[in-house]
Amino acid sequence: MIRLNKMIHVRGIDIHVEINGDEYLPVIVFLHGFTGSTATWSTVSSSLGNKFRTVAIDLLGHGDSAVPEHASRYSMEEQVQDLEQTFKELGLTHFTLIGYSMGGRVALGYTVNYPQRVLQLVLESSSPGLQTKEEQTVRRESDSRLAARIREEGLHSFVDFWEELALFQSQKTLPETTRRAIRKERLQQSVTGLSNSLIGIGTGSQPSYWNRVETVLHPVLLITGELDMKFKNIAREMKQHFPIVRHITVENAGHAIHVEKPHLFATMVEEHILSWKK
Numbered sequence: 001m002i003r004l005n006k007m008i009h010v011r012g013i014d015i016h017v018e019i020n021g022d023e024y025l026p027v028i029v030f031l032h033g034f035t036g037s038t039a040t041w042s043t044v045s046s047s048l049g050n051k052f053r054t055v056a057i058d059l060l061g062h063g064d065s066a067v068p069e070h071a072s073r074y075s076m077e078e079q080v081q082d083l084e085q086t087f088k089e090l091g092l093t094h095f096t097l098i099g100y101s102m103g104g105r106v107a108l109g110y111t112v113n114y115p116q117r118v119l120q121l122v123l124e125s126s127s128p129g130l131q132t133k134e135e136q137t138v139r140r141e142s143d144s145r146l147a148a149r150i151r152e153e154g155l156h157s158f159v160d161f162w163e164e165l166a167l168f169q170s171q172k173t174l175p176e177t178t179r180r181a182i183r184k185e186r187l188q189q190s191v192t193g194l195s196n197s198l199i200g201i202g203t204g205s206q207p208s209y210w211n212r213v214e215t216v217l218h219p220v221l222l223i224t225g226e227l228d229m230k231f232k233n234i235a236r237e238m239k240q241h242f243p244i245v246r247h248i249t250v251e252n253a254g255h256a257i258h259v260e261k262p263h264l265f266a267t268m269v270e271e272h273i274l275s276w277k278k
């Protein structure tokens, strides 16, 4: 299988992209979550490799992509434009778009702005943002405090805190090699990238897309883990608004289904795409 690592220069910054699979195959674009990188998709990508061309992107401040100094550069509006210019540079016109957690929020943000590009949308453990200005204000303040903690205490202390969140308790039953890989990926991030992401594109900083969900006419697959009550409930609410939607709750899985059950995740994605293939 052909594996390409590219740095795409768009809008004054470099975006790292990892591409697997032949050019003639249908394209799936993957967007990782907060503290993640293209590495999080490696097993899923390998599982899909001979049927799809997979394009995994390091979002701003993550992986090998640029780490701008100012948090305002990480806004949803800026990163949606970064993605559009990256896709243009790569010659990608139509693709399935898959986002995990923060990457799902960006995927939805991209889809509502560039619907003509997206064939199907898969949101894993994600949301359209927050519904009220009050919720947004409280979340921005919380994320701002967490960003300050990252800057003051450093990456190791933050990762120790982060991996103890309830969302990730199910990861403790994963093989040691998998847990080490998740921790290594998080520790490879930067203080500036993570703190600016929280401030610039945190859940409370992005626009609320709750009133745009009904305009998304693409086939949408929502994937959540049975053990992730918060995002399972958010998906149930989103399901009331997307016109064409399916919600799969994966048994014995938490927030990061694609990490905990990568081959099942790949199968769900493939079946979703093929069920709507024109």
Ligand SMILES: C=C(O[C@H]1C=C[C@H](C(=O)CCC(=O)O)[C@@H](C(=O)O)[C@@H]1O)C(=O)O
Residues within 6 Å of the ligand: 032, 033, 034, 035, 036, 100, 101, 102, 103, 105, 165, 167, 202, 203, 230, 256
């Ligand atoms: C803790 C909450 O929100 C965070 C949880 C998940 C999001 C994410 O991308 C985590 C990915 C990972 O660490 O594997 C993150 C985000 O969307 O930016 C949220 O800040 C919560 O309770 O909402």
